[in-house]
Amino acid sequence: MTHLDLLTFARGSALNWALMVFVAGVVLRLFEIFSLGRKPDFAKPRSNSPGSGWRTMFTRSLPAQGMMKHHAVSYISGYVFHAGLFLAIFFLAAHIAFFRSMTGLSWPNLPTPLVDASVVAAMVALGVLLAHRLNSPVKRLLSGFGDYLAWAVTLLPLLTGYMAYHHLLFEYTLMLALHLFSVELLLVVLPFTKLFHTFSLFISRWYNGDIFGRKGVAS
């Protein structure tokens, strides 16, 4: 099997399978949540906070009052990582070309050196977060295999993408194939680990905002 064969497989059936597992997994996990339902609330809600659930979906992206100074490492690394990953996935010219080939949709890209820098920043942030996880007694207590697995499968696409772009370690075709495999691994793992927060956090934030909003405390 040549490197090109490997890349063809990575772009073809491997990607299809990974996407199928991903979509089925996300649908299953959403079903697992919503099928549990929620009892009706007979308590008369306060009227001064409509839409609190929807607002909380977005406002929770900001640190709560007084929290930044106690947890600057978690917050700043968290923001840098998420922003870097988002820019890399959706604004790298090569990725937009890939999405266009799959869906026909395209949008303007950011300059590649900028995306490259954001990937480096995201990887550094992941490194800081891992060090913090290993050193903070609270995080260490909460962490298990799933946390380290999630960390690794998130880092790999960033790392292999960076290496492919800079022609490091392996020949470009092989590296690109490895990059695709790492993305496929991420897609397969995401629905079944804490990485599912990508989807479920909008649900949990909505419930939080709704629960508090009914009581008149907009969050």
Next chain:
Amino acid sequence: MTASLSKGINSFKEVIDAPIASFFSSCVHCGLCAEACLFYTTTGDPKYTPIHKLEPLRRVWQQEYTLLGKLGKMLGLSKPVTDAELAEWEPLVYDSCTMCARCAMVCPVGNDMTYMIRKMREGMAASGHAPAGLVGASTRSVEIGSPMGVRLPAVKAQMKHVQADTGIEIPLDVMGAEYMVLMSSMEIINFPEYLGAVAKIMKQAGKSWTLCSEAFEATNSGIQIGASDIARVLVQRIVDGAEKLKVKTVISPECGHAFTALRWEGPNLIGRPYTFEVLHILEVLDGFRSAGLLKTTGFEEARLTFHDPCQLVRRGGVLEQPRNLLKLVAKNYVESADHGKMNWCCGGGGGVSAIEEAEPLRLQAFKIKKTQLEETGAKTLVTACANCRIVLEEGLEHYHMNIPVVGLTEMIAAHLTQEKEAR
């Protein structure tokens, strides 16, 4: 009903709903909730991290309600929740959680840990892992009528006392009164000035009100221990009393969890909306104020600050009313850091003050309140929850701080115009 592990696990399964499943699905183990918890911040012990307190409930969710968890359980790969584990978790679920919900305000993915602790306690109680102090309070509530063992004669004695003191007749079982006033045992036993204050305020406002001989107690240890069957019995008493007397509004006293029990949980416990309205006394007073029915004179001279009871403010939405009322009678009013919806709990909410074994930890957790208070330089502490009040008084005494704690309702009553004129 005898408690057993299987009943506890079944109860866990019953209480897990879509919000809980979304919360556990979203947790990224960032640990930020620890920083919001008064027990973690004052001890530095990671076991007090709020989401960690829910670990047994999380495992039941994972093993029962996720595909991977079910597979793991079938293959014998998952760790079942045991009796010993629940025993180990009892101090985490009860002694070190006041259900203050500060953690729920900071969680980046929006997890409401308090919502989950409240439900998890149902399974803890069903499995026989509720603290003795709360079990006793709940038994007394059902059998005697109040968690502190207060019976109607004690209430009548206090009514007489207040009548002699104020010269105002305290109405009992008056059909069709606008307001039905409830009290907490703490107010009946320790803070009789509350009833006198309400009598004076109602007289000045010209409102009809009544106590109810069948439902005078507002507190509800059922929601603290996590026994919805007990909570339902206690709420039903109030609902029956209010509907029998055909009152328009039931007034929850200066007690945080009583307000949560009656205002937010009650209709769900009895399975239907109320036919009357439930307001906290501060909502009533602020309503009087804006209607011009609350005429006060003079101001408090001392520098004072307000302790926001968690159940009233963060989990109850009564945020502006105490401020409006304080401005009426206090010139030198200062806010503490993190006041309002981010206020720190007194340390005794959620039933913690009734758990004897929890006292050393509670007093340690009070350090955060102590610091918060010292920063304000306040000479008087005002609050609107009798439980907060007693816990604050104990904490202040423990740390040799000479700061009186006053209920807001009685502070307002002391400044009523007619009161001053009568002197």
